[in-house]
Amino acid sequence: MESFDLLLGGFAAALHPAVFLVLAFGLVTGTVAGALPGISFVNAMAMALPFTYLMQPTAAMAFLGGIYVGGVFGGSISSILINIPGTPASLPACWDGHPMTRAGKPQMALRIALTSSATGGLASALLLTFAAPPFARFALTFDQPEFFAATVLGLVSVIAIAKEQPILSLLSMFLGMLIGTVGVDPLYGMPRFGFGQPMLQSGVNWIVVMIGLFAVAEVIDLICEERELRPKAAGGGSISFRGLWGLKNSILRGTGLGCMIGMIPGAGATVGAVIAYGVEKQASGKGARFGTGVPEGLAAPEAAKNATTGAAMIPLLTLGIPGSAATAIMLGAMILHGINPGPLLFTSDVSTVYTIFAAMILANLLMIVAALAVAKGFSTLMRVPPAVLGAFIIVLSVVGAYGVRNNIFDVYVCLFFGLVGWGMKRTGFPTAPLVLGVILGPLAERYFLTSLVNYDNDYAIFFTRPISGTILGLAVLFGLWSLWPAIQDLRHRRAGRTTPLDHTGRVPEDG
Amino acid sequence: MKAALGTFVAAGIAATAFAGGALAQDAYPERPIDMVITFGPGGGSDTMGRTAAHLAEKELGVAVPASNVSGASGNAGLTRVLTSPADGYTLGTLIALTVSSWAAGLGVGQPDQFDVVGVLQSSPSMLFVPKDSPHKSAEELLAFAKANPKALKVATSGFGTMDDVTLRYLTKQGDAMTNVPFAKPAERYASTVGAHTDAIYEEPGDVAQFVQSGDLVPVLVFADERHKDFPDVPASKELGLDISGLDNFRTIAVKKGTPPEIVERLHKVFADVTATQEWHDFCAKTYTCTENMSVEDANAMVETFYKKVKDLLAQPS
Amino acid sequence: MAHHPLLLRLLAPALLLAGSVLAAPYIVQDPEMLAGLSGTGPGFWPKAMLWGTGVCAALWLVAEVLRPRRGGGLAAEAVPEGTVPPAPDGSDYDMTRAIVGLVFTLLYGVLLPILGFPLATLLFVAAWLFLGRIRRLSLLVLVPVLGTLTLCYVFVLLARMPLERGAGAMGEATVRLYQLLGIY
Incomplete structure (x- = not known):
């Protein structure tokens, strides 16, 4: 009950006009930044940091929290409407969200995404409020082998999201992980694939690769296909409350996964969304139609992505361990304001903690309003000629790639991957595994090597530690489970050779 | 299309030629000064750079926008400082870790390519053990290392860094410990707080919250004298270990060749910045307050540090 | 295919x-x-x-x-x-335009550090509109100029990003332009 009283006090502080206003402002800023392809909410948070100097500590945290929550959702607006993920975590929203837009149902897609995200985010904020300290202690028992196992689970889910050809997806993923090794290695500080170029020593940043692969290639298609961006009917394809209620299982699964994954430092929203998509594909029973605009395929990753926001703040607040770039910026802001996150914070400055909790809950509620407003503005944007839109998306992508590290080299990398992405798209070579490889590969390497150094080069350590072994076992099961349709398909083909019945080579609908 | 493009290019060139000719040399500074932060958002360099930039704006009268140019142990950002004109409009953060990476053969930098206009923070590194560690003091820790070579695991920032150099020195003294590198600071802290490693090599300001909560216990400071904020923690010299001069400094530097009057102006600005109450509060919180140093002394300090790490790395381990 | x-x-x-x-x-x-x-x-x-x-x-x-x-x-x-599969056999896909578009995009990247952000962006947007079959002169001029101005205000003034100013004289010209616009 004590925590309930504290939470009420937190709400009183968060509803103070000054705090509430910056929270709302942060939400809108974050949603817009998230929705603009190339400008991530992490950039927006870094830019907002100096402004927080002028604020009270709680207002500063509410502001950054608002940008965070709004930004994580905002990315899906552009995923759904123009098939360009505004932020990495919104990548899965392209797969089933954009096909809905193409089918003339953008409103329905946005509503599903918004409902799922808000549900996931709210659940996550409540989890943060009531379960933070015990969960944080549990997270501390995770060491490098466990992090490695969790990353492997993420990589396996890449195969799970692959549509039909696991070999091509695997190849794409390995290419991505190879690209991820370019630059200074994490342990020895030694440049790899550097070819003596100082630029290459800085490595290839995954945000830059993603912007190139998705934004540039999409814009080229935009002017070449003469595609109609305008929604066919105003407010096309609404969805009733009953329809949304029907998605409750998908949303619940996504929320649960997101909350768990969010607590693992380093995993974050992108991994959460991707794993949720992979799991949902298997669990919903509609796996074969995923990628054609299935509501479940949109609801689950959307819920998972926002469910990581509150969960990611658990290690931040209770241990001072930021799990992602966004929470690292929050840590920076907290230190600048004299708030030292850690177990001590829960005794020394408990009112601040509960104000942050309350702000996160409010942010997720207010997000619905902010997102609807931004989405409306974004739909209006769809009415401008595709050429105008395309030109500015490319400029924004270039600015976004540049802004990651304020480096012109990243612009070249981005445009190079634009070329590559266009080629891959034309030939039907899967691009998503490549991006995920670039994101997860370096994490996997770091965890793998540090584990070995810490445990006397014992390769068995990944299987003998109970948590790590369990996660790896799950990864193997998950891999087999998701490969099952492909294996069945293979058997079909074998059969097909003797009794020529099925030449389509497609997974049967019930698979 | 070509004609249209040509017209645009021609118009652009004409306009810029006119504007370029009219550019006058006014009193410094006449436009915003870029602060290049050589590490990513949220870390020690970032908070230092942004706080300093914020406070310097008042002194300089122009905006000092800070931007993170991270990568290659800070060398990516310094490359940007080096490729910009030496006109005082590009400042960069230069920290000990980056200088030690030069000594290890990484990056393009050399100490004589920079003028250090302000040494803003400095702190010796320390060894911390987790709360429930069986080794409660430096003596116990070192005795255990002597008896069980390489059994103790120390979380560090990597091989070929000051951390590595210090551990190599300890190995040579018969106190062999295993270096376990963690590229991400947060993972490093979590590993020792969670007792997955036996100790951590870090400066106190970066783990302040764990020290205050008691999750990490300082046992040894690598310096000739004790740290004034930790009077109970022995200095390495008291234990007969001659390993000092590897303090973690954070400075603001400009490219060598910047006009002396501008270097002097910037030096004065950052001296004033460190004299403010805001700065004092900030550095006290991170245990990094340091005395003001002239540009020559600061340059010499970086040079000495570079040579020291280079010598130590060259010795066979 | x-x-x-x-x-x-x-x-x-x-x-x-x-x-x-x-x-x-x-x-x-x-x-x-x-x-x-x-x-x-x-x-x-x-x-x-x-x-x-x-x-x-x-x-x-x-x-x-x-x-x-x-x-x-x-x-x-x-x-x-x-992604929706590419149109079968590229029947309604204009390959020439795609290649020209890619070349324009790459050129933009190359010109950015030479001409500086404002001029390179202005030229790129204009070229892209032309490629996208926009022929009305008013649009071809107004959209790039107003767009570039907005981007400069948002990213250089508000977000304070150190975008490329260009090499040599172009860099000085960009500084001059920013001063004229009140950004610096």
């Missing part, structure tokens, strides 16, 4: 396979750097990834060779997840 000759379909996997073999010596600049390091070292992971890439490429190659008549190889069958 399905009617490409065998050789063309083999090109991509073959190139990837060759690339992963040829890249192996370039993992670190100086192989001597790896000597004397105990344990797995910095070369381990990239080598493993090269192996992964090579093996997958080899499998793809084998699959393409083994199934020459079954209507295209793996790539033609695989539908990229989430």
